[in-house]
Amino acid sequence: xxxxxxxxxxxxxxxxxxxxxxxxxxxxxxxxxxxxxxxxxxxxxxxxxxxxxxxxxxxxxxxxxxxxxxxxxxxxxxxxxxxxxxxxxxxxxx
Amino acid sequence: xxxxxxxxxxxxxxxxxxxxxxxxxxxxxxxxxxxxxxxxxxxxxxxxxxxxxxxxxxxxxxxxxxxxxxxxxxxxxxxxxxxxxxxxxxxxxxxxxxxxxxxxxxxxxxxxxxxxxxxxxxxxxxxxxxxxxxxxxxxxxxxxxxxxxxxxxxxxxxxxxxxxxxxxxxxxxxxxxxxxxxxxxxxxxxxxxxxxxxxxxxxxxxxxxxxxxxxxxxxxxxxxxxxxxxxxxxxxxxxxxxxxxxxxxxxxxxxxxxxxxxxxxxxxxxxxxxxxxxxxxxxxxxxxxxxxxxxxxxxxxxxxxxxxxxxxxxxxxxxxxxxxxxxxxxxxxxxxxxxxxxxxxxxxxxxxxxxxxxxxxxxxxxxxxxxxxxxxxxxxxxxxxxxxxxxxxxxxxxxxxxxxxxxxxxxxxxxxxxxxxxxxxxxxxxxxxxxxxxxxxxxxxxxxxxxxxxxxxxxxxxxxxxxxxxxxxxxxxxxxxxx
Numbered sequence: 001x002x003x004x005x006x007x008x009x010x011x012x013x014x015x016x017x018x019x020x021x022x023x024x025x026x027x028x029x030x031x032x033x034x035x036x037x038x039x040x041x042x043x044x045x046x047x048x049x050x051x052x053x054x055x056x057x058x059x060x061x062x063x064x065x066x067x068x069x070x071x072x073x074x075x076x077x078x079x080x081x082x083x084x085x086x087x088x089x090x091x092x093x094x
Numbered sequence: 095x096x097x098x099x100x101x102x103x104x105x106x107x108x109x110x111x112x113x114x115x116x117x118x119x120x121x122x123x124x125x126x127x128x129x130x131x132x133x134x135x136x137x138x139x140x141x142x143x144x145x146x147x148x149x150x151x152x153x154x155x156x157x158x159x160x161x162x163x164x165x166x167x168x169x170x171x172x173x174x175x176x177x178x179x180x181x182x183x184x185x186x187x188x189x190x191x192x193x194x195x196x197x198x199x200x201x202x203x204x205x206x207x208x209x210x211x212x213x214x215x216x217x218x219x220x221x222x223x224x225x226x227x228x229x230x231x232x233x234x235x236x237x238x239x240x241x242x243x244x245x246x247x248x249x250x251x252x253x254x255x256x257x258x259x260x261x262x263x264x265x266x267x268x269x270x271x272x273x274x275x276x277x278x279x280x281x282x283x284x285x286x287x288x289x290x291x292x293x294x295x296x297x298x299x300x301x302x303x304x305x306x307x308x309x310x311x312x313x314x315x316x317x318x319x320x321x322x323x324x325x326x327x328x329x330x331x332x333x334x335x336x337x338x339x340x341x342x343x344x345x346x347x348x349x350x351x352x353x354x355x356x357x358x359x360x361x362x363x364x365x366x367x368x369x370x371x372x373x374x375x376x377x378x379x380x381x382x383x384x385x386x387x388x389x390x391x392x393x394x395x396x397x398x399x400x401x402x403x404x405x406x407x408x409x410x411x412x413x414x415x416x417x418x419x420x421x422x423x424x425x426x427x428x429x430x431x432x433x434x435x436x437x438x439x440x441x442x443x444x445x446x447x448x449x450x451x452x453x454x455x456x457x458x459x460x461x462x463x464x465x466x467x468x469x470x471x472x473x474x475x476x477x478x479x480x481x482x483x484x485x486x487x488x489x490x491x492x493x494x495x496x497x498x499x500x501x502x503x504x505x506x507x508x509x510x511x512x513x514x515x516x517x518x519x520x521x522x523x524x525x526x527x528x529x530x531x532x533x534x535x536x537x538x539x540x541x542x543x544x545x546x547x548x549x550x551x552x553x554x555x556x557x558x559x560x561x562x563x564x565x566x567x568x569x570x571x572x573x574x575x576x577x
Binding site for chain 2: 007061
């Protein structure tokens with residue numbers, strides 16, 4: 001299962017990674033090798049087997065919808081790379 | 095014996111008798127860190143002033159009549175666990191300046207108990223790795239041989255234990271990251287059952303696999319740390335509401351009649367022969383101590399590696415999408431929004447992290463989801479069922495923790511798949527969500543070998559019991575590297 005350069009570029013776009021040319025080449029090789037190895041899973045008949053998303057028998061764990069104190073704006077913005085007027089400031093979108 | 099060489103329970107004994115103070119104990123460990131950490135490099139961040147302040151507070155609390163097993167005990171915490179006001183980097187440049195505004199639940203528990211925080215330990219970036227060589231900062235050196243790795247991803251915590259740079263430590267284990275470095279460093283390391291310890295404040299790598307686990311110089315210390323951190327937590331929706339026993343009550347020096355399963359699939363070619371020998375000798379010792387040893391089969395073992403390396407990266411690709419330079423962490427602040435995301439992540443993440451994000455993204459992408467991620471989830475069911483079935487016939491399953499002893503720094507960095515193979519004995523435990531502990535069982539070429547004891551969900555007491563009995567009969571845990 002050899003990945004093409006176009007596929008590697010597509011995945012990098014989805015993952016929002018600006019890869020270098022060298023990385024595209026290297027990852028192409030390495031990811032192909034790993035995926036090749038992963039092909040062995042196809043040996044198993046899993047037609048009637050349910051997938052395991054979590055090992056626990058828990059579903060839809062909720063808490064009551066009650067308003068309670070949380071963090072202050074100051075606490076949360078303390079790590080912000082760029083903040084203004086009590087908000088996270090982001091780069092231009094358009 | 096020097097104060098830094100004490101175990102938690104030995105220190106507790108002296109503290110209770112008033113023979114030492116927590117300040118003296120903490121200062122002694124800080125001095126030890128200063129003496130050896132230039133060579134070991136176990137710590138990313140040291141908090142000596144905070145530690146001494148906490149130690150003073152612990153002594154005050156003790157004088158006022160309080161007493162509990164971790165009161166005034168200095169600990170090291172893997173840098174993947176959020177500590178309020180103390181930098182938490184996850185071994186990554188993308189979080190170089192991140193200071194959490196909150197404590198992980200486990201930290202809150204340790205704080206209530208009056209434990210002392212020495213600092214945050216080095217790790218493979220975002221817990222992805224088996225050698226701590228993927229840290230964006232520096233490599234940690236194995237105290238038993240400084241030219242070798244301590245294992246990973248909790249290499250800093252394991253090395254700190256082995257070098258007496260702390261009395262106890264916490265790590266995290268997603269595919270073996272507590273057990274494997276414990277084995278390579280001659281320490282005791284336990285991965286609790288999934289859902290036993292709260293993941294609130296544990297920076298997420300693979301949400302269905304991650305668990306925080308304790309490191310100790312011996313099994314008793316691990317049990318004491320488990321008592322402190324195991325709990326039901328409303329803030330973790332994968333936390334299980336099961337009663338927390340007193341794990342020290344499991345430390346019974348008697349395993350007569352206990353059924354020990356030895357999985358034939360775990361004794362494979364490619365394992366270092368001396369490692370296999372030490373493990374076989376350990377199993378013979380268990381039989382000598384009265385356990386009933388029998389061969390068992392976990393037929394889907396060989397599929398655990400590709401299963402893990404599809405599921406874990408897939409979950410990681412989702413969990414690491416949050417590192418976009420908006421709310422915290424590195425942000426290049428250049429270009430428009432999408433460019434900033436892509437370039438920030440490019441610079442901020444190391445090669446292994448990028449590799450796994452790419453792998454995970456691919457496995458989840460349209461057209462490939464069924465063949466890769468969904469398929470892996472189905473095989474995960476088969477792996478779990480193997481264990482369910484085996485645990486009907488045995489109480490514990492024992493195996494090697496790692497196929498090799500600690501390898502040389504740089505030896506395995508060029509081939510990712512070679513590195514991944516190091517996890518073959520530990521991965522299944524995370525996939526099945528069961529518990530597992532690694533304890534020292536001897537040496538090969540002068541380097542520690544670990545015995546892994548696996549138990550069914552919420553059977554930490556069972557694995558602790560077997561571990562304790564073996565430890566008491568052999569004494570490997572008393573050995574220390576010459577530093």
